[in-house]
Amino acid sequence: MAYPNILYIHSHDTGRYVQPYGHDVPTPYIQRLAEQGVLFRQNFCAAPTCSPSRAALLTGQCAHSSGMLGLAHRGFSLHDHSQHIVRTLREAGYRSTLVGVQHVARDAGVIGYDRIIPLRSASVDDVAPAAADFLSYAPSEPFFLSVGFFETHREFPSPGPDEDARYCLPPHPLPDTPRTRQDFAAFRASARTFDRGVGAVIEALDANDLGENTLVICTTDHGIAFPGMKCNLTDHGIGVMLVMRGPGGFSGGQVCDAMVSHVDLFPTVCDLLGIAPLPWLQGRSMLPLMRGEVDQIREEVFAEVTYHAAYEPQRAVRTQRWKYIRRFADRTGPVLANCDESPSKDVWLENGWAGRALAREQLYDLAFDPNEAYNLAGDPSAAQVLDDVRGRLDRWMHETDDPLLRGPVPAPSGARVNDPDARSPNEPTRTTP
Numbered sequence: 001m002a003y004p005n006i007l008y009i010h011s012h013d014t015g016r017y018v019q020p021y022g023h024d025v026p027t028p029y030i031q032r033l034a035e036q037g038v039l040f041r042q043n044f045c046a047a048p049t050c051s052p053s054r055a056a057l058l059t060g061q062c063a064h065s066s067g068m069l070g071l072a073h074r075g076f077s078l079h080d081h082s083q084h085i086v087r088t089l090r091e092a093g094y095r096s097t098l099v100g101v102q103h104v105a106r107d108a109g110v111i112g113y114d115r116i117i118p119l120r121s122a123s124v125d126d127v128a129p130a131a132a133d134f135l136s137y138a139p140s141e142p143f144f145l146s147v148g149f150f151e152t153h154r155e156f157p158s159p160g161p162d163e164d165a166r167y168c169l170p171p172h173p174l175p176d177t178p179r180t181r182q183d184f185a186a187f188r189a190s191a192r193t194f195d196r197g198v199g200a201v202i203e204a205l206d207a208n209d210l211g212e213n214t215l216v217i218c219t220t221d222h223g224i225a226f227p228g229m230k231c232n233l234t235d236h237g238i239g240v241m242l243v244m245r246g247p248g249g250f251s252g253g254q255v256c257d258a259m260v261s262h263v264d265l266f267p268t269v270c271d272l273l274g275i276a277p278l279p280w281l282q283g284r285s286m287l288p289l290m291r292g293e294v295d296q297i298r299e300e301v302f303a304e305v306t307y308h309a310a311y312e313p314q315r316a317v318r319t320q321r322w323k324y325i326r327r328f329a330d331r332t333g334p335v336l337a338n339c340d341e342s343p344s345k346d347v348w349l350e351n352g353w354a355g356r357a358l359a360r361e362q363l364y365d366l367a368f369d370p371n372e373a374y375n376l377a378g379d380p381s382a383a384q385v386l387d388d389v390r391g392r393l394d395r396w397m398h399e400t401d402d403p404l405l406r407g408p409v410p411a412p413s414g415a416r417v418n419d420p421d422a423r424s425p426n427e428p429t430r431t432t433p
Contacts, residue, residue: 002142002213003092003093003094003142003273004142004213004214004215004246004247004248004272005138005142005143005144005145005210005213005214005215006089006094006142006143006144006145006214006215006217006269007145007147007201007205007214007215007216007217008144008145008146008147008217009147009149009198009201009216009217009218009219010054010101010146010147010148010149010218010219010220010221011148011149011151011152011194011219011220011221012050012101012149012150012151012152012153012220012221013152013153013154013220013221013222013223013224013225013230014152014191014194014220014224014240014241015220015222015223015224015229015230015236015237015239015240015241016239016240016241017152017171017187017191017224018030018031018191018195018241019031020034020039020241020243021039021041021241024168024169024188025187025188025191026162026188026191026192026195027191027192027194027195027198028195028199029195029196029198029199029202030195030198030218030241030243032199032202033198033202033216033218033243033245034243034253035253036245036251036253037216037243037244037245037246037250037251037252037253037254038243038244038245038249038250038251038252038254038255038256038290039242039243039254039255039256040242040243040244040256040258040260041255041256041257042239042256042257042258042259042260043219043239043240043241043242043259043260043261043262044235044238044239044240044259044260044261044262044301044303044318045057045221045222045238045240045261045262045303046062046063046238046261046262046263046301046302046303046304047062047063047068047222047303047304047305048221048222048223048230048231048232048233048237048238048303048305049070049071049221049222049230049231049305049307049308049338050071050072050103050221050222051068051070051071051072051073051076051103051104052066052068052069052070052304052305052306053221053222053262054102054103054104054221055067055068055078055104056068056262056263057219057262057263057265057266058084058085058086058104058266059078059083059084059085059266059280060083060085060263060264060265060266060267060278060280060281060282060283061083061263061280061281061282061283061400062263062282062302062304062400063304063306064304064306064400064402064403064404065280065282065400065401066078066079066083067079067080068104069306069307069403069409069411070306070307070308070411070415070417071103071307071308071309072103072104072105072106073103073106074307074309074415074416074417074429075106075411075412075414075415075416075431075432076307076411076412076415077105077106077412078104078105081105081110081111081112082112083278083280084104084111084112085144085266085269086111086112086113086114086144087112088266088270088275088278089144089269090112090114092142092273092275093141093142094141094142094143094144095114095115095139095141095142095143095144096112096113096114096115096143096144096145096146097113097114097115097116097117097134097143097144097145097146098111098113098115098116098117098146098148099117099119099127099130099131099134099145099146099147099148100119100122100126100127100130100131100146100147100148100149100150101122101127101148101149101150102146102148103148103221113146117130117134121150122148122149122150123149123150123151123193124149124150124151124193124194124196124197124200127147127148127149127150127197128147128149128196128197128200128201129200131145131147131200131201131204132200132201132203132204135201135204135205135208135210136204136208138208138210147201149194149197151190151191151193151194151197152187152190152191152193152194152220152224152225153190153225154225154340154341154342156183156186156187156189156190157186157189157190157193158186158189159182159185159186159188159189160189160192162188162189162192163185163186163188163189163192164185165178165181165182165184165185166181168181168182168184168185168188169181169184170183170184170226170344171184171224171226171229171236172236172371173226173227173228173229173236173371174226174227174228174344174347174348175347177347179343179344179346179347180343180344180347182343183226183342183343183344184226184344187224187226198218202216211245211246212246213246213247214246215244215245215246215247215248215250215269215272216243216244216245216246216250217242217244217265218241218242218243218244219240219241219242219243219262220240220241221240222237222238222240223236223237223238223239223240225340225342226342226344226345227339227342227344227345227348227353228348230339230340231305231308231312231338231339232305233303233304233305233314233315233316233323233325234323234325234364234371234372235318235323235366235370235372236371236372237303238301238303238316238318240262242260247272248268248272248287248290249287249290249291250290256289258289258295258296258297258298259296259298259300259301259318259320260286260289260297260298260301261283261298261301261302262283263281263282263283264283264284264285264286264297264298265283265286266278266281266283267281267283267284267285268283268285268286268287270285271285271287272287282400284297284298285297299319299320300317300318300319300392301317301318302315302316302317302318302393302396303315303316303318304316304402305338306404306409307409307411307415307417308337308338308425309337309338309417309418309422309425309429310335310337310338310417310418310419310420310422310425311329311335311408311409311411311417311420312327312329312335312338312420313327313328313329313404313408313409314326314327314328315328315393315397315402315404316393317389317392317393317396318366319389319392320366321365321366321367322363322364322365322366322385322389323362323363323364323366323372324361324362324363324364324386324389324390324392324393325361325362326360326361326362326390326393327358327359327360327361328404328408329408329420331420332357332358333354333355333356333357333358334353334354334356334358335420336349336353336354336422336423336424337418337419337420337422337423337424337425337427338425339425340425341424341425341426349423354423359375359377361377361386362375362377363375363376363377363379363382363385363386363389364376365382410432411432412432413432413433414431414432415431415432416429416430416431416432417429417430417432418430
């Protein structure tokens with residue numbers, strides 16, 4: 001069989017807040033894709049901040065191994081662009097095309113795409129028609145098409161008649177108030193637009209008889225842009241949608257409950273194409289799950305934050321039952337600059353969020369505390385579990401040569417970062433020498 005095409009559809013800040021995960025966020029096109037393919041209920045990003053997450057997915061390694069410790073547009077970069085998936089696919093005979101958001105490099109030209117389609121914006125109204133047009137004239141050789149939507153990033157559009165705030169329920173970390181309901185109604189409006197873009201691209205794929213031999217990967221970078229979610233290592237921040245459809249067993253409306261990570265996608269593609277394992281890959285192929293050979297491919301997933309708008313170094317390990325988060329900076333309060341401005345953020349601030357203490361270590365029992373609200377790190381009954389997850393995290397940090405092992409991690413020369421004491425990412429930044 002000829003190599004399958006690969007269609008990588010991705011959004012900003014969507015988490016798992018789409019219809020197939022049971023949320024009251026109507027996304028009928030993503031729902032249909034799930035019913036045709038495989039929905040991964042326990043997929044996690046490797047870093048709940050934009051560029052580090054995407055770098056992990058596209059290089060198959062954790063963010064600090066790839067070098068992407070912060071945001072590309074603020075001056076952070078990959079160690080080695082040859083580790084990006086498009087370089088490996090080119091050697092296998094693929095032609096790669098970028099439409100819309102990429103967020104892995106300040107200049108998309110250094111990544112290695114064969115073609116970058118220029119657009120007025122990265123919104124659905126510009127990206128979806130360009131992607132559909134590409135699919136109408138797809139190259140004869142196998143293609144890798146990256147379709148990146150700005151949605152569901154803030155600022156959100158105004159809610160329409162289908163997003164009546166009176167009947168919205170805010171996400172679990174937030175109180176149910178008129179302002180948080182209105183805020184989430186606006187998110188639902190953005191998700192509706194994102195879904196429309198997904199539908200337009202998938203319909204173009206199928207209309208041009210490309211669906212049968214195309215692996216579709218539909219995902220997002222991290223949790224939604226609400227307090228306690230994006231840029232946080234709880235599942236509210238690292239739990240992300242993943243729907244796949246196409247060759248390799250990704251069909252039939254399956255639901256997979258095995259834990260998988262974004263770093264597993266590159267190895268999965270290599271396995272599907274018969275490409276020998278690459279030395280830098282840290283993930284694991286998901287094909288054994290699809291073939292029914294195993295019930296799980298990993299006992300734990302790891303995630304990290306180093307920089308977002310400001311420095312906030314933390315690492316986490318998640319098993320099926322337990323979540324362990326360790327913070328490495330001396331500050332004991334939240335880094336407010338790492339939370340986007342929003343009505344929901346205002347609600348938290350008005351209720352004293354800035355003065356709330358954060359523990360250096362956090363341990364959560366996900367069976368009884370799925371919202372990760374009750375820290376058991378100081379509970380003697382959890383001491384044995386704490387010792388186990390500490391060991392798992394320490395081993396991973398050493399195996400991946402985490403720079404935090406050597407102390408505070410400086411930003412690269414020329415990077416723009418906020419002061420950790422700032423209230424907003426919109427405040428003036430400093431440029432590192």
